[in-house]
Amino acid sequence: MMLLAGLLYLLDAASQGTVRGTVRDAAGRPVVAATVAAGAQRGTSTDDRGAYALELPAGRTTLTVSSVGYKTVKAEVDAARTPTQNFVLEEDAVTLNVVEVYAKSPAQRLRESAFAAAAPDVKAQLSQLHDLNTLVGRTAGVKVREEGGVGSDFELSINGLSGNSIRYFMDGLPLATKGSGVSPANLPVNLIERVEIYKGVVPAYLGADALGGAINIITRREQRNYLDASYGIGSFHTHKADLFAQVVDRRTGIIVRPVAGFNFSKNDYLVRGVELWDEAAQEFRLTDRRRFHDDYLSALMQLEAGVSRRTWADELFVSASYSTTRKQLQTGAMQTIVYGAAERQTEAWNIAARYAKKALFLPGLNASLSASHTWDHAQTIDTTFRKYRWDGSYIESARSEIMGRDRMHRHYRRPMTLVRLGLDYHFNLHHSLNLNYLMNRTGNRRTDDVDSDFAPSDDIFAKHTLGLSYSQLLVEDRWQNTFFVKNYTNYLKVGQQELPWITGSGEVQGPSTKNHTGYGLATRYAFPSDAFAVKASYEHSLRLPMSRELLGNGTTVYANLRLRPENSHNINLGFFGALRPAPGHRLDYELNAFYRDVKDYIRLVVSETEGTSQYDNVPGVGIRGLEGELRYAYADLLQVVANGSWEDARSMTRYYPDGKEMITYRNRIPNRPWLFAHVEATLKRRDVLIPRSTVRLTYNFDFVRSFFLTWEGYGSLDSKSRIPTQYRHDVALSVSFADERYNVSLSCNNLFDRTLYDNYKLQKPGRAFFCKFRVFIN
Numbered sequence: 001m002m003l004l005a006g007l008l009y010l011l012d013a014a015s016q017g018t019v020r021g022t023v024r025d026a027a028g029r030p031v032v033a034a035t036v037a038a039g040a041q042r043g044t045s046t047d048d049r050g051a052y053a054l055e056l057p058a059g060r061t062t063l064t065v066s067s068v069g070y071k072t073v074k075a076e077v078d079a080a081r082t083p084t085q086n087f088v089l090e091e092d093a094v095t096l097n098v099v100e101v102y103a104k105s106p107a108q109r110l111r112e113s114a115f116a117a118a119a120p121d122v123k124a125q126l127s128q129l130h131d132l133n134t135l136v137g138r139t140a141g142v143k144v145r146e147e148g149g150v151g152s153d154f155e156l157s158i159n160g161l162s163g164n165s166i167r168y169f170m171d172g173l174p175l176a177t178k179g180s181g182v183s184p185a186n187l188p189v190n191l192i193e194r195v196e197i198y199k200g201v202v203p204a205y206l207g208a209d210a211l212g213g214a215i216n217i218i219t220r221r222e223q224r225n226y227l228d229a230s231y232g233i234g235s236f237h238t239h240k241a242d243l244f245a246q247v248v249d250r251r252t253g254i255i256v257r258p259v260a261g262f263n264f265s266k267n268d269y270l271v272r273g274v275e276l277w278d279e280a281a282q283e284f285r286l287t288d289r290r291r292f293h294d295d296y297l298s299a300l301m302q303l304e305a306g307v308s309r310r311t312w313a314d315e316l317f318v319s320a321s322y323s324t325t326r327k328q329l330q331t332g333a334m335q336t337i338v339y340g341a342a343e344r345q346t347e348a349w350n351i352a353a354r355y356a357k358k359a360l361f362l363p364g365l366n367a368s369l370s371a372s373h374t375w376d377h378a379q380t381i382d383t384t385f386r387k388y389r390w391d392g393s394y395i396e397s398a399r400s401e402i403m404g405r406d407r408m409h410r411h412y413r414r415p416m417t418l419v420r421l422g423l424d425y426h427f428n429l430h431h432s433l434n435l436n437y438l439m440n441r442t443g444n445r446r447t448d449d450v451d452s453d454f455a456p457s458d459d460i461f462a463k464h465t466l467g468l469s470y471s472q473l474l475v476e477d478r479w480q481n482t483f484f485v486k487n488y489t490n491y492l493k494v495g496q497q498e499l500p501w502i503t504g505s506g507e508v509q510g511p512s513t514k515n516h517t518g519y520g521l522a523t524r525y526a527f528p529s530d531a532f533a534v535k536a537s538y539e540h541s542l543r544l545p546m547s548r549e550l551l552g553n554g555t556t557v558y559a560n561l562r563l564r565p566e567n568s569h570n571i572n573l574g575f576f577g578a579l580r581p582a583p584g585h586r587l588d589y590e591l592n593a594f595y596r597d598v599k600d601y602i603r604l605v606v607s608e609t610e611g612t613s614q615y616d617n618v619p620g621v622g623i624r625g626l627e628g629e630l631r632y633a634y635a636d637l638l639q640v641v642a643n644g645s646w647e648d649a650r651s652m653t654r655y656y657p658d659g660k661e662m663i664t665y666r667n668r669i670p671n672r673p674w675l676f677a678h679v680e681a682t683l684k685r686r687d688v689l690i691p692r693s694t695v696r697l698t699y700n701f702d703f704v705r706s707f708f709l710t711w712e713g714y715g716s717l718d719s720k721s722r723i724p725t726q727y728r729h730d731v732a733l734s735v736s737f738a739d740e741r742y743n744v745s746l747s748c749n750n751l752f753d754r755t756l757y758d759n760y761k762l763q764k765p766g767r768a769f770f771c772k773f774r775v776f777i778n
Helices: 002-012 106-111 132-136 548-549
Strands: 018-027 035-037 043-045 050-058 058-065 073-078 086-091 142-146 152-157 166-170 192-199 215-221 225-234 238-248 253-265 269-280 283-290 296-308 314-330 343-357 366-382 386-388 394-396 408-413 416-426 431-448 458-473 479-494 510-524 533-543 564-581 585-604 613-634 638-651 673-684 694-704 726-739 742-749 769-778
Touching: 043 050, 050 058, 073 086, 073 673, 106 192, 132 142, 132 152, 132 238, 152 166, 238 769, 510 564
Parallel strands: 018 086, 166 215
Antiparallel strands: 018 050, 035 043, 035 058, 058 073, 142 152, 192 215, 225 238, 225 769, 238 253, 253 296, 269 283, 296 314, 314 343, 343 366, 366 408, 366 416, 386 394, 408 431, 416 431, 431 458, 458 479, 479 510, 510 533, 533 564, 564 585, 585 613, 613 638, 638 673, 673 694, 694 726, 726 742, 742 769
């Protein structure tokens, strides 16, 4: 009915036009960030040249232009007859005691969209932020679980679904194009404009087979010259440096954007309660030891150049990047398995191009085209026949550290080719169609330098994703609807034959092609006062196994070529709103319920005896939960954010193939947090002692309820391994000078030095300090 109503409305909808112009003061200087509005629901702001562009419906419309310190002006325009309208603002000599400006940022508009989505504030925390994972992990319904310190493997979950069920993007393209060693944990934070987190239901334009959600990192695109550089030093011999700059040649219009990021840490933090042999007592005793083989180094360099705002292209950019990581391996999947010589290395080169054009061939048709190729080379070095202890000593062994077999120096060359085409057609301001196609082809050529028995192989993994969506805005833009359908084609050619009794390589030889379809919708209705809105979304989603799940990682994860795609019915229902009880005070609230009915859920199964793991299908998993968030702000002085999540993920597989009932039926999925919360409080003062300075004090608190490491149905309650309830406190102080041009921050994580865990009791760092210096020159 909604679709039919929208199509009928579309037939009668009027055409639209665009009004452009500039906003200047009486002296002819551009007024930057002035608000140009047409009613309460439509508006824009001026850029650094004072220019604006705003799409308007046919007919006469009143534009209102305002900016702090200037008198508000209005003008009646007709987009079809007067496409250009310039404004001159006069200074306002009246002094106001309180000025409150309520403008919705892109992040706020995303949170208020029909999709269940979040958008954590990156800009406000750039001077304190170490990595993106820290910020994302503080979002309602999101949990980041790390296996150790800087550079360690991590798992991110959204509403109970985690790992590879979550897809990562940067400007709409898979983040994997930058190389297998690049992740949100080591991406330079200076280049990030904002982060979009989609929960369960993912827009079709991302072209993702994401079962649990997606994270889209939006990079900065300002049209101005600037340099943003930072350096940080911290505990456990940690160093971090980032640089992001932009140079705009005013004569040619060419834009150049260099990016660089560097991370290093020895990760030599103290590990408590590990077993060591006491020769004098002739027994194993628990003691504390520092990690001794956990160095991590990563580097990312990128150069992008192009033009924008041309008659033939809104954007045309080409880029080249290089990334590398060096990671020593300290433990297996369990802390009792200690490594002392094994390591992993990655190296990747990438070239890419992107093109975008509005009004291509006809008004309302916007197009974007991206192409990328990556040469990715990963190595696993496991050539030592030793068994290490936590004090660094070892005994000679008859097998290698990681795989427990022959020595290996394995090479994985995984070239990736990606092409993305996006077409948007806007019938008018209220109705639009989006067509998106994404092709991703990844190779997996494996060789070994030292294992003479290893048979080289060359696998090919290709995915074609086609998405079509229809969006509508009704009832003065208060009712928003999106309907979409996705088609996935998966091509797999397997060449490896190693360990067929484990990997299933003997059962899946040669090429195979499979096709799947998903669909969904999202709707939101906002009442006029902004105090209350309700939203709901649904998707029958499907996720194809990733190359890591199918083909392993060459170290602790075996291949499993028998894996089947996951599919799920994802439902979100929630409400949100904003209250302004008094001048300067604002309270935002949001509460969401979610349900996931997952079939063939792909789960990492860990062998505690070998320290290895393998992905496998769980026939049925049901997930339900609640998440909520409160955000309170008082003027520009105080902000408090509190959120909490409850997730109930249980196995819904009742019978074995022989008909016997499984003891794990309706058991909670093990090794997974199910109740957690976060609180953040920020106090900010300007012009403290020094003019044009800002002091910001931030406190963060994290709570995680205890959870079992294994199935609830196995063993007695007293003997079960579990992660205990955890509390973590972090504090940070930052000071900015010269209108935030120069910044220095000091932070302390895990203030009370508690023993913290994530996966299988792999201990995380204790109390750690970090000092960061940042310079922003505009």
